[in-house]
Amino acid sequence: MKNAGTALYVHVPFCVAKCAYCDFASRTPRDPAEMSAYVDAVLAETTAWRDRGLLGDVSTLYFGGGTPTLLGDELLHLVSGIRQRAVLRDGAEITVETNPETTSPVLVPALAAAGVTRMSLGVQSFDDDVLTTLGRRHDAATAEGVAGLLAGSGMRFALDLICGVPGQSMTSWRDTLERAVATGAGHLSVYPLAIEDRTPLWREIAAGRMVEPDPDLAADMMLLAEEVLSAAGIMRYETANYARPGEQSVHNSAYWTGVPYIGIGPGAHSMVAAGEFDRIARAEGWYAEPWNLEPGASTAARVRFSVGEDIVSYVHQPVRPPQVASFLTAEEVGAEDVMLGLRMTAGVDAALVDTAGLGTVMEELAAELLVEFADGRWRTTSRGWLLGNEVFGRVLEG
Numbered sequence: 001m002k003n004a005g006t007a008l009y010v011h012v013p014f015c016v017a018k019c020a021y022c023d024f025a026s027r028t029p030r031d032p033a034e035m036s037a038y039v040d041a042v043l044a045e046t047t048a049w050r051d052r053g054l055l056g057d058v059s060t061l062y063f064g065g066g067t068p069t070l071l072g073d074e075l076l077h078l079v080s081g082i083r084q085r086a087v088l089r090d091g092a093e094i095t096v097e098t099n100p101e102t103t104s105p106v107l108v109p110a111l112a113a114a115g116v117t118r119m120s121l122g123v124q125s126f127d128d129d130v131l132t133t134l135g136r137r138h139d140a141a142t143a144e145g146v147a148g149l150l151a152g153s154g155m156r157f158a159l160d161l162i163c164g165v166p167g168q169s170m171t172s173w174r175d176t177l178e179r180a181v182a183t184g185a186g187h188l189s190v191y192p193l194a195i196e197d198r199t200p201l202w203r204e205i206a207a208g209r210m211v212e213p214d215p216d217l218a219a220d221m222m223l224l225a226e227e228v229l230s231a232a233g234i235m236r237y238e239t240a241n242y243a244r245p246g247e248q249s250v251h252n253s254a255y256w257t258g259v260p261y262i263g264i265g266p267g268a269h270s271m272v273a274a275g276e277f278d279r280i281a282r283a284e285g286w287y288a289e290p291w292n293l294e295p296g297a298s299t300a301a302r303v304r305f306s307v308g309e310d311i312v313s314y315v316h317q318p319v320r321p322p323q324v325a326s327f328l329t330a331e332e333v334g335a336e337d338v339m340l341g342l343r344m345t346a347g348v349d350a351a352l353v354d355t356a357g358l359g360t361v362m363e364e365l366a367a368e369l370l371v372e373f374a375d376g377r378w379r380t381t382s383r384g385w386l387l388g389n390e391v392f393g394r395v396l397e398g
């Protein structure tokens with residue numbers, strides 16, 4: 001396989017306000033100075049990863065959150081600072097996530113001029129009632145206006161949508177899908193609402209003030225999304241992701257195909273080959289006191305790690321050892337690669353399934369019409385997409 005380089009993710013953990021369903025690593029900033037100090041911390045951490053030798057061949061760069069555009073002009077400083085430190089491939093995809101309330105007509109062309117190639121806009125719905133239930137800070141008209149701004153920016157752009165929201169009807173969902181298509185977005189992510197513990201929506205449901213999302217209705221909405229989007233030439237390429245030809249997300253595809261990634265900032269995850277991790281851990285003294293990180297890399301194939309989620313301690317000390325590290329065996333890596341591959345319509349090569357020792361599991365899933373084998377690849381069937389959690393879970397269990 002051609003060397004896929006490294007995917008670089010930069011986390012910006014600030015939002016205008018917390019949405020009612022959100023359990024992501026984000027919060028409102030204390031003041032503008034906190035955002036500025038955060039940008040400095042991120043650049044210091046990026047310098048450290050450059051010096052550790054992992055940013056010499058970056059194939060895709062993604063600014064996510066949170067809401068990176070809440071940084072305003074500081075975001076331009078951040079983009080150029082990262083580009084000065086990491087060696088990006090020619091034509092590398094550079095994505096910035098944004099929300100309607102922070103996407104200004106001044107910032108958008110400035111981001112394009114700074115080299116950003118793609119914007120990902122959190123719309124979630126074009127129904128104001130649904131937006132209110134979700135606790136979003138924008139209305140449908142604002143989202144439509146911002147989508148128009150992005151369409152004229154020369155950058156590629158993507159929209160995120162949520163279905164299965166309490167009170168959301170099929171008619172409302174169809175209208176949202178059709179208005180999303182009409183924006184000209186090249187990429188659409190479509191997720192059923194998940195109620196995460198201790199979020200405001202979870203509390204509303206627990207107190208009996210709101211009905212729980214109906215999983216059958218959400219499944220019907222996912223089917224409607226496939227119908228409406230594919231009729232518009234926006235084809236599914238992953239369980240929850242659709243794109244016009246050539247508009248697939250390079251960055252997200254990297255996560256689904258085992259490409260190493262470095263995540264900068266609290267709440268961001270990294271994954272590298274165990275040998276690389278071991279080399280860095282030894283050079284940085286992470287296995288020694290006071291860190292005493294478990295030296296499990298010698299028996300692992302890959303290592304996944306993060307610096308935790310606390311913003312204040314991160315800003316104070318951005319260059320530090322991982323606080324959480326999982327050492328994945330070759331067997332676990334194989335199962336994970338096959339599971340992620342099955343989430344994509346391209347499926348997985350038979351050789352990968354054999355190497356992971358998952359031939360029997362795949363035969364069993366095929367007998368239940370959940371996967372199929374053709375042209376040397378295993379792919380998830382339409383029935384398998386509907387029962388995705390079961391398919392992916394059984395692959396991971398081996």
Ligand code: SF4
Pocket residue numbers: 014015016017018019022023024026065066067099122
């Ligand atoms: S904008 Fe996104 S990250 Fe921020 S609170 Fe809402 S869902 Fe969470």
